[in-house]
Amino acid sequence: MENKLIILIVIILGAIAIAQLVRVYEISAKLRKNEEHEISNRDNRLNAKLMLGFMVALFISFIYLMTEYGWTGRGVAASVEGKETDFLLNLNFVIIIMIFFLTNFLLFFFTYKYVRKPGVKAFYYPHNNKLEMIWTVVPAIVLAVIIILGLQTWNDLVAPTGKEAIRVELFSKQFDWTARYAGQDNTLGKYDYKLTTDNNELALLTSNTIDSALNNMMNGSNGISRIQKLLNNRDTIFNDSTSNALRTELSRKERLYRLLAQMKANHNKKLDASAWDDIIQKDTLVLCKGQEYEISLRAKDVIHSAFFVQMRAQMNAVPGMPTRMKFTPSMTTEEMRKSKNNPSFNYTLMCNKICGGAHYKMKMIVVVKDKAAYKAWVASKKKETFKDKYFPAPAAPVAAVVADTTMTN
């Protein structure tokens, strides 16, 4: 409270001080018969010098920032693609820094040099087609180079991946990430958001998950039967707003139920296997150095964005629309720790699209291992497939057989 008072007092005193200064200035200006619209030569020169001084300060601070901070935070690129874009970035930086220095220099220098001097008249120079042509054509040529190089890289970055790329899905929701590996068949199981249940957070599509989703929709803690029961309750019947809300909810759930039933009728059981062997990984994303990754992205609630700073990779995850990205890690976590000289360094997958209050906390640790370590990790996960973890054999005899056959393949 006292601090607030002090703040207020300082503001008021400041205003009074300025007012007094201006009064003094006004009176002295009247004495000197100075007019506001006539800028004195002294003021002109002073500002011209300040302009030149500012330019020097600007350039020095730029060079300082560039050398001190330019690349420290970024570090080296940790993916094959990132190296390519970093090269292009550096090239473009050279071009724009040159333009920055040149044009800012001309601007401030001209301001300094051509400030009004008594008796010197400005040079009447309305236009010069040749000059204008030059600075239309030269930027156009430079830009053509930038465009061509940029588009070549871009086409590489968005080209489809090969067969040997490992497929991983990043599933995003407020406020965490879940990774899903495609498993042994390297095919991600299909999904449908309506299949989401406590046991199937990623909404994977199998015969069993359809059944459990139907069951959940009908008999779950907030299922259709419960809502119907609530609607028949005497208290609810007489409460318009509650019963209306319940009726809306009921019709929504009935619609979803019908869609699920339809899904069940049309379901092709052969699809189950590709989902059963998927491996769901919650805490960390483990990647292999030198391995190309085809990453699909999915969002449950709002738009998120998968951002791997050191890999120079980013793509949005959009509800209702699958998106993809690819990259090939080129440095293990250990190598990056050495390069950064920071033994506690970790790659992180951040969310980079505003997604709610805890947006800034939405992250996942990424570990890049070398081939041997990665293989060992994969082996350790063999018995932790979607099926093993959430729908162990007794619950699904039919599907288990299908899954087993793919395993033996």
Place this chain on the structure above:
Amino acid sequence: MASVAHEGHGHDHHGDHHHHEENFISKYIFSQDHKMIGKQFLMTAVFMGLVAMILSILFRIQLAWPGESSDFLSFFLGEKWAPNGVLKEDMYLGLVTIHGTIMVFFLLTGGLSGTFSNLLIPLQLGARDMASGFLNMLSYWFFFLSSLLMLVSLFVESGPAMAGWTIYPPLSALPQAVSGSGLGMTLWLFSMTIFIASSLIGSLNYIVTVINLRTQGMSMTRMPLTIWAFFVTAILGVLSFPVLLSAALLLVMDRLAGTSFYLSDIIVGGEMLANHGGSPLLYQHLFWFLGHPEVYIVLLPALGLSSEIIATNARKPIFGYKAMIGSILAIGFLSFIVWGHHMFVTGMNPFLGSVFVFTTLLIAIPSAVKVFNYLTTLWKGSLVLTPAMLFAIGLVSTFITGGVTGIILADSALDIALHDTYFVVAHFHIVMGMSAVFGMFGGVYHWFPKMFGKMMNTRLGYAHFWITLVGAYGVFFPMHFVGLAGAPRRYYDYTVFTDNDLPTADMMMDLNVIITIFAIVAALGQLIFLFNFFYSIFRGPKAPQNPWNANSLEWTTPVEHVHGNWPGALPVVHRWPYDYSKPGADTDFIPQDVPLAEGEEEH
């Protein structure tokens, strides 16, 4: 109609204007006089800008000293949003969102184009008033109403809109996702709807006025570049703002009527929504179809104002007048086919992305032409460094510095790693925010005598300029490096780096403290402006009729405002507005209404 009537008065018995004494309400509140409406826009925008600036200081304090108790925060936000002086994370997003919205739309669109189009279009064209004084008044009052609604949304219990100024759905459509998407977002949408109506009415009026009400001799190629800029700006507004309205309308439908334009397959707050088939990308396309022209709606008026200020104070014709018009037109046209560069990593088709890379980089060409033309205008000039001139030169500098980083961001391959980082924030704040603000300040200093008949204090103007220029670069220069290090924007704090990449986090924190200190200094510097502005309105020395020895028609009007602008007949134009230091002339300026001398050639 009104102007036609005035025309008649002007020729026959102009004394009529002084007969109908106006009362306070029709003169200051529901005024239909373009000069008064311009001032109303300016006052409202300055107030809104002040609010948005305070909001930015609030979240900058959080960014520089995260989690530390601040009296300043608790003073403005109270216990609800800053318990014990520590900002709540939801409110952080709210502050960021409303700061962006107010700055882009209310200060730089309403304030810049609204103020100076209104003031200068009739005055520089030699018209008695806008084509429709009534619509002009309506445009201001819609603007006022929308400003009011936007301010009210700050005081809603569930908080203001929190989805970023771009309000991407589904976040903005689902109150379950963030508290600000409740009533706060509804108010945001209503406010913007009214704002768009205001902008449309205003823009149509500007276009009609420029086309129809030019005085005798004022051909399109004799118009000052300010008018060209306002004219193209108005066209951009008319073509793009309705698209934002449609985007907002569909969002309102999704929020209130249960439609699925932007929503598909969503589970939020444990609730499975039945919406299916909508696309969040549709919103982004619609939004940026406005959003990118909007950048130039903000920028072009500033460039127009600075062209006029630089030519006048360099005592030289603007170099390459026709090329300047050409580049305004080229920028205006290209601005409509570049919106996809905001969407390289949203899942938009990569081929489409490459088309947008091409069109976006093309915009650099007319921009470069403008810069070089400014430089050549300064070359061998006789520069009078008024505060307005300093701001105009500052504009050219920020336009360069912010513009070149655009070349990087327009390159889709490079945008991947920089998208939505502070590099982007730094880029658009310098190129759009600072340039436009500098243009606006330059405009205020330059045309203050025309607006209020008084002079502003030059010394205070200098102090204001230097603090603002140093502050602007001090804030946004280091910010590039925070972004290059990979700091995402709209992050409440950077603990994610502290935990996993401490040296980088330390570097970000160092820079963030520097940025915030510069921001506070720059904000305090604006107090000098406010003081100078209001003090000069009441106590400034009386302005001469043509204080800067300028050529354009507004300086031929009397200092005391009269209805219809010119007490006698309308001036007749004989030349372009840039005859400064013309060889063979007695003075270093020849106003547009001076006939060509014997044997004199037009430029």
